[in-house]
Amino acid sequence: MQYAQLFFATWPDLIVVLGMFAALGVDYTKYKHSPVEVRSDKVAMITSLSLLLALAGVVWQWSSGVGSPLVPADTWEGQIVLNPLTLGFKAFVFALALFVLQFARFQVPNQHVSEYFGLFLLSALGMGFLITAQNLLMLFISIELISLSLYGLTAFQNSQRYSVEAGIKYFAIGGVSSAFLLFGISYLYGATNALAFDAIVAALDNGAVPTGYLWIGSTFLLVGLGFKIAAVPFHLWAPDVYQCAPVPVAAWIATGSKIASFFVLVQLFGPVLQFSAQRDTLIIGIVLISLLSMVLGNIGALRQTCVKRLLAYSSIAHAGYILIGLIAANREGNVSVLFYSVVYAAATLGAFAIIGILSHRLGREALIKDFNGCWKKNPGLSFLFMIFILSLAGIPPLSGFFGKLYLFMAAIGSRPEIAGWSDGFYWLVAVALLMSAVSLYYYIIVLKAFLVSNESPGPSPIKLSKLEGAGLVILALLVLGLGLVPMVLVDFISYGFSYP
């Protein structure tokens, strides 16, 4: 490996690392005795700036043509693979991190300001590396980087028992899932004698793979990644973590971490499902996970009174929907998974951001009834919240609708004949549609508090900072725009898949 190559591939990430150190250094020297507001302002500025520069760097890499000496396409057996698709998603994750920081800067949970922002940057780095990784070792390392930072962030509200408890719970379950991952990786390596994804696929294509090992390896990998995307039955950590972590952290877990996990799931299992002899058995397993996630996630959300917990269950359900695209096991299905993960992340981040703003004002956990009469205090904010929630519910013309439909059509399209009821995936899509009707119930309950109720407890009116407002508007435009002209993103992802 050439160090120059490595440098050219990762210089945007280096900027982020430098930004993190700069933030830590400044915080502990110059502003050591300043009040928290000043420190969080400065630290957020430095970290945001470094992320912005890194984002610009990634976009530059993307636009200046992959494969040139300045942008190496592949660094050592798929450890860092740069192509339009990976760069695009890396840029998107960095952009999401940038949004999260803008909301986090006003809601720092305690005195450790620079550590808080530093951990955000570290997890964003991990997600970037996970997206560009097409190698099992790199995959594991980046997942660990993400997870360890997120454990810390979850427990960050260390004055509150529940936050710490959630952090430990997340850590324990996450640790087990990492063990599953590592175990699966070792078996897959044993079966195929390869760590890079393309080499694994080539081995599978050859057919000379001991099926038992392959079977164990892919199952364990699926379980390990199932924890990361919070799919049933590996979802138990999600409600507690979402509810008890600081809101920006919950938002970050629900968006950035999910996107990166789904990206690697598609990169790894997309080809495995296309070539492996175990394809049908694996698909049955994924169907089961998807079915359980949709049903339990949506039904679990019905009785929640805490909004963050409700969104946690809804995110479990959404993991179920997204897996339907993976089941299709073809290009269209993979494209639909990535499309949906993007629009899901945009809508979820918007919803979490608004919840964060409101619960920060309350100074405690936000229940649904705390949002009563929000339309009086800030009609614009309530309208934006409606856009995000309706997109999650899958109402056109918002992008959540097209995303869901695309997932469903990909699954049905992989076996379109109408034969017995159990052939093809019409029944699975029917369940998914029924479950979206269930989900509409609890989404509307939340919207009812925002837009219908006439009583308005709590202080009024709600004021947003310029950055928060701009961030929310951009996210809402993304949610609406991708619904009206989805081909922009679909084409981008399809092109990425067909890239040599």
Next chain:
Amino acid sequence: MTALLTVIISYLGAVVLGLIPGKHYRLIRGIALVTGLSTLAVSLVCYAQFQLGEGGTFRNVIELPWIPAIGAEFKVGVDGLSIALLMLTGIVAVCGVLFTWTLQDRANQFYAYYFALIGGVFGVFLSLDLFLLFVFYELAIVPKYFIIAIWGSGRRTYAAMKLVLFSFVGSAVALLGLIAIYYGSGQHTFDLVQLMHSGEFSPKFQMVVFPVLFVGFGILAGMWPFHTWAPTGHVAAPTAASMLLAGVVMKLGAYGCLRVAIGLLPEGAVYWAPVVGWIAVINIVYGALIALVQTDFKYVIGYSSVSHMGFVLLGLATLNEVGLVGASLQMFSHGVIGALLFALVGSVVYSRTRTRQLGEFHNLVQRMPGICWTFVVAGLASMGLPGFSGFVAELHVLIGAWNQDRFSIWIIVTAGIGVLATFAYTLVKIHEAFFGKSDAPVSDGVYAPMTLPEKIGCGMLLSIVTAIGIYPPLLTSILEPSLAPILEALAMAGKEVF
């Protein structure tokens, strides 16, 4: 382009009205009225163009590429059926504003939701692409919730949620059918016209998918046994929304049944016709009998809507020209009459009596004579007396049913019983409401006469009902040529099935 203006104007109106501060309610209702009137004007222009112009079945077609990944296009156009329903929507939209003239509470939001709903309705009637049609169909769901939950009465959040969930489940079922059509046609397209002309669906496919589509759309049409959302929803809704729901939104479902389910899957339609026929007559009789025992005036009208939608479904099930024309006429006719009845009961009478319980009405014929006689005329129209549009429509439907060989005689007999039951509940309830005396009379004072907006609204609706009743070709002349392609497909299908 002309037809598309209805959608554009509605959504533009919704945005503008939503942005005006709520305290300027006079300005807001003025803009709302102008918006409604301009959509009505546009639909009348479409009507005139259709009557005068030459061309194929669909006019005013606009076709733009949209989402090639799933074969969806932005394709809109109108035929006679669409134009009839566009005019209906425009009329009801205008009258809804007139009968909500006194609304002040959150007026800007009310009209924003109101025109968002109307825009969705216009869009459904215009769409020539199934994906686009579905998008508009769902767009019309959410505003209904807010209109009922915020400005409704009684158990309004319950009713609103029930209505929205029923609509959404219906649309989800229909969506499953639409995806099946997409793949079943083998052409990977949602283009309605292309699918009608060259979609090759195997008989087995049609038999399986037709009920899925028909039930999916039928839920919104108030089809028994999925009609329960309709009375609760209509009753809890504010007047303008009841008028829209009963007058127009239920027609969305019937339109979907006709245009998509029957239009694309004629063999399935022929196969399932007797079942649909039975469900339709159950709708008619059941709705009428339940209306007969209601004590809340608005519930009477709510169940009468269910009963009248039964005639639409029966007309659809006949699958012959007379019956389908009858079904389309009944859609229009009930749209106008249902809107009128809801306006009278929910707004004109209620705003004066402050109660809807029939037992508490006392001697209204002397205390509000003008309103009373207006209602009697509306009731006669609803009963289907000659001279009103309801008569023409129901006669067409019954003749069509008689001509349908696959109907057992009992379907016709039951429909006949339904007609009698309609007479019964209309006369009984008119008597109870206006000519009855309350046991505990509170006062004998005379109520205020109708205000100007109320007079204009009632006059407009009644004159339309009478005009169609006296000279049906106003509508049949545009309906008949537009139903021809569907009838051709049905004739072919009839030969293949038997």
